[in-house]
Amino acid sequence: MIMNEKIKASEVQLIGVDGEDLGFVPTVEALALAKKLKVDLVCESLMSSPPPCKLIGAGKAKQEAMQERQQARKREQAPKTKELRLTPHIEDHDLETKRQQAGRILQGGDAVQLVVKISGKEGAQAKALLEDLVKDLSAYGRKQTGIQLSGKQASVQLDPL
Incomplete structure (x- = not known):
């Protein structure tokens, strides 16, 4: 200049x-x-x-x-992926806190990896929990991949809009 x-x-x-x-x-x-x-x-x-x-x-x-x-x-920096861990038996208040936290991360321009730790037959519960979270966070981000159930965890990654 x-x-x-x-x-x-x-x-x-x-x-x-x-x-x-x-x-x-x-x-x-x-x-x-x-x-x-x-x-x-x-x-x-x-x-x-x-x-x-x-x-x-x-x-x-x-x-x-x-x-x-x-x-x-x-603009040069690649967005980071931040991981939020949950359990299938999470309390409503704690779930709301995680939802707000994920929303803030997505608004900040970073991706969020939602991971639910499962044991035994909690796979269906974990998948339903992640589907609800993805639906609630659709205003801030979209799914990069589908919900993946693998062994002891279920996960989904959301990218910012």
Whole structure:
């Protein structure tokens, strides 16, 4: 990002503080206007001639650039998978707590792996419990895989919308 005196072009296409087009202006005049309004002159792109420049509030340009970098870094990171463990005989209050926790995780952009530990003939109960949870969390995420019953656990993974 090129700002103020670092802009070497002789003429710039100037965009005002409120987004209005001020036309083609010599760089010296644009800098004088920026100082008069107590704002920064920021060059958006050097690819065109004359380069488009904006009048942006002092310090706001750096803040916007920093936010843009943070967003790009956040998009690069792969979503994490967080695991929530349950039992088929879970109390209603505890189930509600797990449901809220899963909703928060999905809203945060991470995937949730719901795992129900089973023993004996609790497979049907565990599957019904997971189906209810998936239905309740459908506003926040969708199933990546079906409900998988394997040995001592039943699980399903929900990906954020």
